[in-house]
Amino acid sequence: MKFHHNLVAAVVHALRAIFVEQQYADKVIERILKSNPRWGARDRGFVAESTYNMVRWWRLLWFLLQQTEAPKQPTDEELWRLFGVWALHHHGLIPPWAELSSLNANQINERMAHARTIRALRESIPEWLDIQGIQELPEQWTDILPALNQQADVVIRVNTLKISRADLAELLQKQAIETSPIEADGLVLSKRQNLFKTQEFQNGLFELQDASSQAVAPALTVTTGMRVIDACAGGGGKTLHLAALMQNKGKIIALDVEAWKLKNLQIRAKRAGADIIESRLIDNRKVIKRLYDSADRLLLDVPCSGLGVLRRNPDTKWKLNPEVMAQVREHQQQILQNYSYLCRQGGQIVYSTCSVLPSENQLQIQAFLESQAGKFTLLSEKTLLPHLTGFDGFYIAVLERVG
Numbered sequence: 416m417k418f419h420h421n422l423v424a425a426v427v428h429a430l431r432a433i434f435v436e437q438q439y440a441d442k443v444i445e446r447i448l449k450s451n452p453r454w455g456a457r458d459r460g461f462v463a464e465s466t467y468n469m470v471r472w473w474r475l476l477w478f479l480l481q482q483t484e485a486p487k488q489p490t491d492e493e494l495w496r497l498f499g500v501w502a503l504h505h506h507g508l509i510p511p512w513a514e515l516s517s518l519n520a521n522q523i524n525e526r527m528a529h530a531r532t533i534r535a536l537r538e539s540i541p542e543w544l545d546i547q548g549i550q551e552l553p554e555q556w557t558d559i560l561p562a563l564n565q566q567a568d569v570v571i572r573v574n575t576l577k578i579s580r581a582d583l584a585e586l587l588q589k590q591a592i593e594t595s596p597i598e599a600d601g602l603v604l605s606k607r608q609n610l611f612k613t614q615e616f617q618n619g620l621f622e623l624q625d626a627s628s629q630a631v632a633p634a635l636t637v638t639t640g641m642r643v644i645d646a647c648a649g650g651g652g653k654t655l656h657l658a659a660l661m662q663n664k665g666k667i668i669a670l671d672v673e674a675w676k677l678k679n680l681q682i683r684a685k686r687a688g689a690d691i692i693e694s695r696l697i698d699n700r701k702v703i704k705r706l707y708d709s710a711d712r713l714l715l716d717v718p719c720s721g722l723g724v725l726r727r728n729p730d731t732k733w734k735l736n737p738e739v740m741a742q743v744r745e746h747q748q749q750i751l752q753n754y755s756y757l758c759r760q761g762g763q764i765v766y767s768t769c770s771v772l773p774s775e776n777q778l779q780i781q782a783f784l785e786s787q788a789g790k791f792t793l794l795s796e797k798t799l800l801p802h803l804t805g806f807d808g809f810y811i812a813v814l815e816r817v818g
């Protein structure tokens with residue numbers, strides 16, 4: 416393995432932006448790659464993957480470097496040395512550069528042997544999160560963590576409004592993009608590739624969407640002609656899937672509190688040829704009130720901790736804390752309480768999160784059902800665990816409004 420000084424400098428720059436300037440990892444990497452258009456695919460992959468991996472293993476790497484917690488404001492000198500630790504840990508060697516001359520491979524390896532005996536260090540997560548995880552999921556937590564530290568597969572959802580899965584797989588194969596089919600409308604790539612520039616993506620033949628996320632829309636058991644409300648639609652990943660399942664017949668009202676996300680949804684809907692989606696910004700209470708009792712199906716894909724998708728967004732674990740977790744839970748319960756009556760009597764609601772914690776999932780549904788004195792019943796619920804599925808962690812509950 417040959418390391419290039421300028422690429423490692425870009426990784427150090429990215430880490431500073433993420434941890435010192437508190438920017439989002441995906442945005443930082445996107446910006447750095449955009450401003451270096453001359454880098455080839457291998458260099459781009461090196462910068463993106465090294466940065467993501469160092470974010471993922473942040474706590475462990477600091478422990479290996481100096482046996483203490485990560486500093487709040489690491490200096491560039493420290494970040495260079497941290498890269499040296501990463502290089503030894505991942506590639507088996509430290510680049511022979513002046514910045515890294517103080518590193519001692521034997522000491523680092525000894526610290527690694529110690530770290531292996533402590534789960535929160537070995538899996539590189541904050542202490543409070545390890546305590547909460549083991550309390551909530553005593554049987555599964557130790558197996559879930561290594562799965563959340565893997566690199567995620569690239570999964571696409573075929574837009575069945577425009578093409579069949581077999582036809583799309585064939586089109587991609589012609590460009591040496593190998594895929595294999597998974598549940599329902601999904602294809603998983605055999606190796607990581609950037610698909611955004613393909614003609615097929617630009618023509619709306621598919622969207623990038625993890626397999627677990629693709630399990631949410633089918634849980635609504637929509638049929639053509641239904642009236643569906645997607646109350647936390649965001650950029651519309653699941654809204655578009657619903658439109659495809661409804662064969663573009665009926666109506667979907669996509670709500671969100673963020674105008675920029677709904678704008679993005681409109682662009683994606685146009686590309687996908689999904690024209691039954693009407694987006695509405697929730698900018699006052701009346702927006703919700705006007706929709707009471709009107710939906711055959713209601714999707715509440717609520718904001719959550721994102722613990723189930725740490726493989727994609729490893730920086731999330733460093734941004735969460737117990738106070739944020741409490742706010743997230745309160746917000747989820749408020750959305751359940753305030754929006755569930757958008758569903759008509761006899762209609763169904765799907766509540767979903769990309770979290771594996773019962774406190775955001777089963778316990779929220781239980782609390783909601785208890786507060787509603789029999790007006791809603793639970794039809795089914797499932798938690799998709801990453802170590803069992805190989806995909807993101809998700810929770811999906813289906814409720815019926817009976818009163």
Ligand SMILES: C[S@@+](CC[C@H](N)C(=O)[O-])C[C@H]1O[C@@H](n2cnc3c(N)ncnc32)[C@H](O)[C@@H]1O
Nearest residue numbers: 647648649650651652653671672673716717718
């Ligand atoms: C998990 S994300 C939704 C992802 C989206 N369903 C998808 O599949 O792409 C949760 C969304 O809820 C929105 N949100 C937050 N508070 C809300 C509220 N009170 N009412 C409606 N949406 C809200 C956020 O802006 C965010 O887009």
